[in-house]
Amino acid sequence: MDDTLDYALSQDRADELKDFRAQFHFPLAGNTPALYFCGNSLGLQPKKAEAYVHRVMNAWKTYAVGGYMIGDAPWMYYADRFKAPLAALTGALPHEVSVMNTLTVNLHLLLCSFYRPTQERYKILLEAGAFPSDQYAAQTQAIHHGLDPKEALIEVAPRPGEKLIREEDLLEAIRQAGPSLAVVLIGGVNYYTGQNFDLKTITAAAHAVGALAGYDLAHAVGNVPMQLHDWDVDFAVWCSYKYLNGGPGAAGAVYIHERFSLDPAFPRFGGWGGSRLDTRFDMLPDFTPERGADGWNLSVAAALVMGGLEASLELFMEAGLDRLRAKSLRLTGYMEYLFTKLPGGAFEVITPRREEARGAQLSVYFYYEGAALQKSLAAAGIITDYRDPGVIRFSPAPLYNSFEDVYLLYEALGAILKTR
Numbered sequence: 001m002d003d004t005l006d007y008a009l010s011q012d013r014a015d016e017l018k019d020f021r022a023q024f025h026f027p028l029a030g031n032t033p034a035l036y037f038c039g040n041s042l043g044l045q046p047k048k049a050e051a052y053v054h055r056v057m058n059a060w061k062t063y064a065v066g067g068y069m070i071g072d073a074p075w076m077y078y079a080d081r082f083k084a085p086l087a088a089l090t091g092a093l094p095h096e097v098s099v100m101n102t103l104t105v106n107l108h109l110l111l112c113s114f115y116r117p118t119q120e121r122y123k124i125l126l127e128a129g130a131f132p133s134d135q136y137a138a139q140t141q142a143i144h145h146g147l148d149p150k151e152a153l154i155e156v157a158p159r160p161g162e163k164l165i166r167e168e169d170l171l172e173a174i175r176q177a178g179p180s181l182a183v184v185l186i187g188g189v190n191y192y193t194g195q196n197f198d199l200k201t202i203t204a205a206a207h208a209v210g211a212l213a214g215y216d217l218a219h220a221v222g223n224v225p226m227q228l229h230d231w232d233v234d235f236a237v238w239c240s241y242k243y244l245n246g247g248p249g250a251a252g253a254v255y256i257h258e259r260f261s262l263d264p265a266f267p268r269f270g271g272w273g274g275s276r277l278d279t280r281f282d283m284l285p286d287f288t289p290e291r292g293a294d295g296w297n298l299s300v301a302a303a304l305v306m307g308g309l310e311a312s313l314e315l316f317m318e319a320g321l322d323r324l325r326a327k328s329l330r331l332t333g334y335m336e337y338l339f340t341k342l343p344g345g346a347f348e349v350i351t352p353r354r355e356e357a358r359g360a361q362l363s364v365y366f367y368y369e370g371a372a373l374q375k376s377l378a379a380a381g382i383i384t385d386y387r388d389p390g391v392i393r394f395s396p397a398p399l400y401n402s403f404e405d406v407y408l409l410y411e412a413l414g415a416i417l418k419t420r
């Protein structure tokens, strides 16, 4: 590696995924495309998304109620086409995955099934600094069950003076909670630090004490490879608008291991959207769930918020997660290398150094004026995001970011740092 534009361009020329970039709309900074490093927050719009959303609008216009059953993508079965790609991205079986609602709604729905505290077993273990929605969901679930969140929630924090959670500390906290632990609820990749937890080991540790393991994969799906089924993960939820590029408000998804999802007696909150499809329109008085994760649906499919996801998942399947991950490791590694060439003393990268312990993100802690720096970058046409205290998150998404993008970011950052 070296810190020249020539090197970056040579890497792009050799990149077999380079053409995917042309499948996306980039926002403009003035009249030129911005440098976009926010795919971990909102993925770019695939060019085909508009046509797929319009297909739903047109079916509605043309067939009205008939659109449920006829047209190119009948709404009744629309979500089924996401099962295979999402199963491939998460290492699930297709019937263990279902597209529905949005992330936090799904988290609550699955906690209704998987968090049923008893006198002895009532605790939820989270990583400290979990995404707020996860914290709020866990707190209010505890309160819903008449528990005090201070008693019911265990938050595992980094050691004093450290920024990352040590996995050994997570595992030790699980062991210590032992028979009082009901559910482990961790973000697969932490949104703030970019730390990719070893879900296989954490799941085994949870199971060893008789607890369940559920994950929020908002920052993991479409980013890092996973084997949810083989790792024996009990349940998971994710949204579709970050690395999956499904667009704002896109339908989220759930994973529910088949040992639960194929059991019609396993408790869940029911609605007609999750009732058996073959008898759904018989309007029967009693709820019989559809087999698989679909049995957690409540309502008819929200076809209007699925077109972007369809367009994006086609690209994911074409590119393949293995190739995307390989490029992602190199892109993020290149960014990390270039950051070592910047003037020292102003910042530190808090994302783990180890490749397996991170995805397509570097979180950089600036010792002073991080927020102002992020604004200067924005003024230079470089889109990133800032989170207190002091962290700018840079996410090079392998589907549409290039080595040149990373190089230009480095150059701009160097110029700004020099003026401070």
Ligand SMILES: *Cc1c(COP(=O)(O)O)cnc(C)c1O
Pocket: 102, 103, 104, 105, 131, 133, 134, 187, 191, 216, 218, 219, 239
């Ligand atoms: C983005 C994100 C969410 C967002 O939840 P919504 O219900 O889609 O608004 C929740 N949890 C994590 C960890 C996230 O990164």
